[in-house]
Amino acid sequence: MSLCLFMVAGEASADMHAASLLKELQKQNPDLKCIGVGGAALKKAGMDVILDSEKLNVVGISDWWDRLTEVIGGYRKVIRYLEKNPPDYAVLLDLPDFNLRVAKKLKKLGVPVIYYISPQVWAWRKYRIHQIKRDVDLMLVVFPFEKDFYAKEGVDVVFVGHPLLETIHPRVNYRPQSEVLGHPRIAILPGSRKSEVRFHGALLSDLIHRIRERYPQAEIKVPIASTLNQSFVEQYISSGVVFETGHSHEVLNWADIAVVASGTATLETALIGTPFLLFYKVSKSSAWIYQNLMKYRSFIGMPNILLQREIIKEFFQKKADPKTLFQEVIKLIEDNKYRGEQAVNLQSCRAKLGDVGANILAAETIQQFINSKTTQGPENLGGDAIATH
Template sequence: MKKIFWIAGEKSGDLHSSIVLKELQLQNKEYQHVGIGGPLMRKFGLKPMFPFDRFAVMGFIEVVKHLFFFVNVEKKIRQLFRENPPDLVVLVDYPGLNMRIAQQASKLGIPVLYFISPQFWAWKFKRIFKLKKLTDHLAYILPFEGKYFDKFGVKSTYVGHPIAQEIEIKIYKKEFAEKYNLDSSKQWIGFLPGSRDNELKKLLPQYLAAIKELDNGNFEFLISRANSVSESLFNDIIKKSGISNCKVIHDNNYEMMKHTDILVVTSGTATLETAYIGTPFIIAYKTSKISYELGK
């Protein structure tokens, strides 16, 4: 049985990759899937090597705090590649780690498919030359990227954006209002505080403070809780805020994004999802002071 090694270090990558794994299952393709991925990929056969939640890190100082973990991850992957190499390596976005793993696989002659290209056109444009050198093929999801790959001779295929398959609105606004006891005569403001616990710690208190300032009786406040964050942490932050007039949405996050009048969205995949759905939104993010100063 052929073995495929995956790295999807973020919630969005886990979701996008799970669609591919599901399709392979439907086609009765017999592969062994190992590597890094979340609960959705595990559902469709991935055998994880490391705890998925340890990879949800963003920002310079935040990565430094987890440096030993990432060094150990790379060490174990290199060992696997040498002693029991997979037939294919599939790298999903997450360029900080994946570009280094692509280099290791390339050195050992292991074929590399990069699924969802790093956004080299926004920053670090020279990455396109590394992609050409280190990958055997690239599956990209934004159509305008193709002109760059064609220009610089990167073997690539446009596969469309996964959100077109992932987003499904299951209930209409009236049913949604009844389910969550919402007043349709008021304006609905929704908040998406992120898919990582460290984002939750920084952003959710800010959103709750905004709710406190805005609460004049004219609004319904909805807060999305992602599956990937700690439920106890989420509830503790809300409890400590003393705010009780907000509705927590867990199972119907896309419906919340669709039916609210405006959203405050933590920067990430959710911003693209919101744009696709069409609801007006504000992008927000908060990082450590050191990461902010370095990024500035």
């Protein structure tokens, strides 16, 4: 039987995870038709893209405000499409501000909703759990503590492991201290959204200048996310660096240390095992949201959250100034023991995330869900039938 699946993936990382998931689902359903919101990876995997996810990549209040018309227009386009062409099932990835609204509409249309890569309701905006319980039929989570959180709230949940484990392998070699001191290799990851590059550009340009003054022989590489282009990034980040498009993992393996904007890249860097510092800046109008977030948890970086202790230094908003970041860069380069201890601690993150094969398990769980709906009718699956992994 031919199935129509609707998918939404916002950021570049979600687009790649969704594409991998779709390929696994296609193995089980050769006639599967997939339509939705995504980027280049999903399109290449065979999805009919009705809205490019780049139109939804916004950060903070000011960015939402600047692109409000575009975002609302995109949402309305999706809703109109769903009303005219309701799918059999929907799989939504991350992007909660958009996806939870879409889930509400899908629920009204009688479309079963599967959510993959959970909104961080365990950290902030916990009131969203009520909407998730109402509109989401099955939650597939990528962090182990999320399973316990949702199970306690009565949400059908499966922990599938993290899809990054499928594509990221831990580095094997670290250069000796003599080479690091004489010729440091530094990776700088400014973020995957245009708004992040805008906010971080001046900070990073100042930092790069300071690094160049102290370490004239330093090599600095800036990997550019697939959602950006080099000409745009060059407008905000100074010269004196080498830009690499679409090779962030290779750059992180090459680097002795990294300076990383908060986001998926934080976990990617941790899984590779490159010592780093985490930073993030937003507009003043958005800062209060993140300050409110910090009231509910001690850390913003997933490596620190996973291990429940500070293994990497975090510099957010006012603390993210060039001088402070530079002092941490110096410590990471010149203190061999400090850098080595962080590298050892980062290895513990991988062990927390389960086994390789998250997208395979996610696809199997989704297929189990579909089969159950097909054989048992439209009733929701019971928690005991789903939350077993």
